[in-house]
Amino acid sequence: MESFALPNARFSHVRCGACPIREHAVCAYANGDELSALDGIKSYRDYAAGRDILSAGVRAPMVGSIVRGVVKLTKSLPDGRAQMVGLLFPGDFVGHPSRAEAEFDATAATDVTLCLFQRAPFESLMRGSHRLEQRMLDMTLTELDAAREWLLLLGRKTARERLSSFLLMLARRAALTPGDPLAEIALPLTRGEMAAYLGLTIETVSRHMTRLRADDVIGFDTARSVRVPSIARLEEEAGD
Amino acid sequence: MESFALPNARFSHVRCGACPIREHAVCAYANGDELSALDGIKSYRDYAAGRDILSAGVRAPMVGSIVRGVVKLTKSLPDGRAQMVGLLFPGDFVGHPSRAEAEFDATAATDVTLCLFQRAPFESLMRGSHRLEQRMLDMTLTELDAAREWLLLLGRKTARERLSSFLLMLARRAALTPGDPLAEIALPLTRGEMAAYLGLTIETVSRHMTRLRADDVIGFDTARSVRVPSIARLEEEAGD
DNA sequence: CGTAGTCTTGATGTGGGTCAAGTTGCGTGG
DNA sequence: CCACGCAACTTGACCCACATCAAGACTACG
Numbered sequence: 001m002e003s004f005a006l007p008n009a010r011f012s013h014v015r016c017g018a019c020p021i022r023e024h025a026v027c028a029y030a031n032g033d034e035l036s037a038l039d040g041i042k043s044y045r046d047y048a049a050g051r052d053i054l055s056a057g058v059r060a061p062m063v064g065s066i067v068r069g070v071v072k073l074t075k076s077l078p079d080g081r082a083q084m085v086g087l088l089f090p091g092d093f094v095g096h097p098s099r100a101e102a103e104f105d106a107t108a109a110t111d112v113t114l115c116l117f118q119r120a121p122f123e124s125l126m127r128g129s130h131r132l133e134q135r136m137l138d139m140t141l142t143e144l145d146a147a148r149e150w151l152l153l154l155g156r157k158t159a160r161e162r163l164s165s166f167l168l169m170l171a172r173r174a175a176l177t178p179g180d181p182l183a184e185i186a187l188p189l190t191r192g193e194m195a196a197y198l199g200l201t202i203e204t205v206s207r208h209m210t211r212l213r214a215d216d217v218i219g220f221d222t223a224r225s226v227r228v229p230s231i232a233r234l235e236e237e238a239g240d
Numbered sequence: 241m242e243s244f245a246l247p248n249a250r251f252s253h254v255r256c257g258a259c260p261i262r263e264h265a266v267c268a269y270a271n272g273d274e275l276s277a278l279d280g281i282k283s284y285r286d287y288a289a290g291r292d293i294l295s296a297g298v299r300a301p302m303v304g305s306i307v308r309g310v311v312k313l314t315k316s317l318p319d320g321r322a323q324m325v326g327l328l329f330p331g332d333f334v335g336h337p338s339r340a341e342a343e344f345d346a347t348a349a350t351d352v353t354l355c356l357f358q359r360a361p362f363e364s365l366m367r368g369s370h371r372l373e374q375r376m377l378d379m380t381l382t383e384l385d386a387a388r389e390w391l392l393l394l395g396r397k398t399a400r401e402r403l404s405s406f407l408l409m410l411a412r413r414a415a416l417t418p419g420d421p422l423a424e425i426a427l428p429l430t431r432g433e434m435a436a437y438l439g440l441t442i443e444t445v446s447r448h449m450t451r452l453r454a455d456d457v458i459g460f461d462t463a464r465s466v467r468v469p470s471i472a473r474l475e476e477e478a479g480d
Numbered sequence: 481c482g483t484a485g486t487c488t489t490g491a492t493g494t495g496g497g498t499c500a501a502g503t504t505g506c507g508t509g510g
Numbered sequence: 511c512c513a514c515g516c517a518a519c520t521t522g523a524c525c526c527a528c529a530t531c532a533a534g535a536c537t538a539c540g
Contacts, residue, residue, distance in 0.1 A: 075392045077480050083395035085388040096381055103385050133373050140380045141336055145343050147387040148325040152315045154394035155323035155439030159528065191487060199395030204528055206488055223487060223536090240317050399496065431519060444496055446520055462505090463519060 013043060019115070024091030025065040026139065029131040041121045047108040054095060054106040062116045063095035069112030070188040074196065075104045084197040086143070087189075089173065093139055097123050110188050154199045157239055162198040163208045164237035167218060171228045184225040191223065212237070253283055259355070264331030265305040266379065269371040281361045287348040294335060294346040302356045303335035309352030310428040314436065315344045324437040326383070327429075329413065333379055337363050350428050394439045397479055402438040403448045404477035407458060411468045424465040431463065452477070 016022060016039045027038055044067065047053055053071060054060050066088055073086035085104055088094060094106055094114060126132045153162055167185075174185045189197065195205045212218045217237055219227040228234055256262060256279045267278055284307065287293060293311060294300050306328055313326035325344055328334060334346055334354060366372045393402055407425075414425045429437065435445045452458045457477055459467040468474055 073388070075388060077392070077396060079479075081396040083392040085391045098378060099381060104388065127370065127374070130367065130370070130373070133370070133377065134367070137373065137377045137380060138338060140377060140384060141339060144380060144384045144387060147384060147391065148313070148315060148344065151325045151387065151390055151394060152317070152323040154391060156317060156321040190485095201529060202487080203489085203530080206486095207528095210488075239319075430517095441497060442519080443498085443521085446518095447496090450520075 014115075015039065016042075019067065021065060021067055021091045021115075025115070026093050026132065026135050027065075029135045030129070031131065034125070034129050034132060037125055038117070041117050041125070042115050045114050045116050047112045047114065049108055049110050049112075051108045051112075052105060053108060053112070053114070054102040054104075056102055056104050058102060059100045060095055060102055061119055063093065063097060063119055063122055064114040064116035066090050066092050066094060067113040067115050070109040071106055071112055072109045072189070072193065072197075073104045073106050082196055083199060084193070086147070087197060092143075093136070095119075096140075097126055097136065109193060152240075159198075159200055159204050160208050160212070160237065161239040162200065163194075163205065163212060164217065164234055165239070166194065166198060167212075167226060167228065168231070168234050168238045170226075171231055171234060175231070182227060182229060184227055187224045187226060255279065256282075259307065261305060261307055261331045261355075265355070266333050266372065266375050267305070269375045270369070271371065274365070274369050274372060277365055278357070281357050281365070282355050285354050285356050287352040287354065289348055289350050289352075291348045291352075292345060293348060293352070293354070294342040294344075296342055296344050298342065299340045300335055300342055301359055303333065303337060303359055303362055304354040304356035306330050306332050306334060307353040307355050310349040311346055311352055312349045312429070312433065312437075313344045313346050322436055323439060324433065326387070327437060332383075333376070335359075336380075337366055337376060349433060392480075399438070399440055399444050399448050400452070400477065401479040402440065403434075403445065403452060404457065404474055405479070406434065406438060407452075407466060407468065408471070408474050408478045410466075411471055411474060415471070422467060422469060424467055427464045427466060 016027060016035050019025075019027075022028070027035060030038060042064075045064075047069075049069075056075070068090055071088040071092070071094055072084050073088070074082050075085050076082040087109075088106075095102065097119070100119065126136065153165055157165065170185055170187070174183075187194075191205050191209075192202050194200075195202045198205065209218075209220075213220060216229070217233055219229065256267060256275050259265075259267075262268070267275060270278060282304075285304075287309075289309075296315070308330055311328040311332070311334055312324050313328070314322050315325050316322040327349075328346075335342065337359075340359065366376060393405055397405065410425055410427070414423075427434075431445050431449075432442050434440075435442045438445065449458075449460075453460060456469070457473055459469065
């Protein structure tokens with residue numbers, strides 16, 4: 001029996017064909033043979049919100065895809081200052097092939113399910129499969145583009161523009177899943193995590209959220225959700 | 241006759257075996273067959289300092305490796321604010337396979353020589369060569385790591401730490417090529433370009449360069465060069 | 481219903497931005 | 511070889527967006 005009967009098991013197994021991220025993850029281009037090879041070396045694992053997945057400077061024996069939830073990547077200076085350097089959603093890849101030692105901490109921002117592969121068999125599978133390697137390159141280029149967009153945000157945007165850019169990204173992601181465009185969007189991050197992402201402090205994030213609401217750019221009743229009445233308006237506020 | 245006789249020709253050809261970046265570029269893992277295939281589709285081209293190589297939103301028919309010189313990648317907001325999002329050195333790759341339209345401007349920061357490949361034959365060559373594709377993935381992961389390091393710099397470091405980090409990167413690159421460790425390092429960027437890279441203004445860069453000199457962290461007589469008497473001291477100043 | 485984490489709001493401080501005025505360096509042409 | 515002109519750089523005076531410091535309020539969970 002597969003894991004549907006055990007939704008919160010820490011280790012479990014779901015056939016790739018039934019996987020919700022089949023079309024978006026590293027396996028997106030895989031053919032039947034490749035998929036069953038992947039199927040043979042994978043296992044699902046759950047992480048509660050706040051749990052560490054990878055630690056900077058530590059060798060990790062696994063890599064994997066996010067099936068459910070949000071993972072944050074953080075880099076720190078020795079004196080404790082910390083900056084989030086990546087935010088990963090379902091379908092995104094955690095850990096890098098040919099880079100056993102992580103360059104940053106990866107932490108579950110929400111409850112997370114990963115589809116894990118042992119590093120060694122995954123790498124040899126990739127070496128034999130052009131599709132898999134091409135997909136990996138593609139995903140890495142997408143991440144690089146996103147990181148560069150973020151460099152522009154951190155280097156040149158005001159606090160209000162940064163918040164708007166972040167909310168815009170979430171609104172666009174939410175728009176991809178069908179539903180009422182004016183529905184509440186659940187924020188996957190706390191104010192403190194948003195600050196870590198945006199290169200700001202908690203207080204500045206909180207103040208500008210309040211102001212964006214006062215100016216009717218967004219609406220919210222609880223701190224962990226927002227409504228976006230007009231994407232166009234939010235785009236203006238984001239600065240680009 | 242090959243281009244050694246025509247050092248400033250805009251188009252020319254050098255056998256890969258004689259190429260100074262043979263070991264560091266996308267061709268680093270290529271075997272004999274792959275190398276001669278690359279040799280067949282490549283051409284060298286020179287760009288004077290300041291020349292545009294790629295423009296944001298424009299389809300580029302070529303990709304290529306930097307043979308000589310420094311290339312800067314810049315992203316701009318509609319109101320003119322601009323942030324450098326990458327700085328590429330000899331061996332680095334310009335343009336992305338499977339991404340015909342650039343996401344940013346690429347400009348020659350110094351006089352530059354590129355080893356250009358037509359996009360289509362390069363991509364099909366890559367599809368057929370595991371070594372080439374693996375090298376490409378490897379280089380992209382390295383760029384991603386560098387971009388994330390830069391996110392930490394832009395998000396959390398002070399102006400003095402940013403300058404020190406930048407100078408440290410140059411000092412480490414210079415240390416790779418043999419020579420007097422206390423020799424002058426030529427700065428590939430103007431104060432304005434350094435500011436664009438570091439998320440600062442020209443004035444702030446200039447002031448902190450002056451202060452770092454006053455504090456004996458660095459030495460310089462002309463604006464376009466520095467001496468680093470102690471790498472260890474510079475590392476302290478860089479914050480990590 | 482207590483307590484701890486999260487969020488909001490206010491008062492004040494400061495690093496880096498802005499504006500402005502030189503200065504230095506260098507290529508061009510007389 | 512020098513004079514001109516322009517771009518790059520430096521330095522100073524002032525300003526402001528965001529950080530810091532400090533209370534209090536809300537929420538969730540035992």
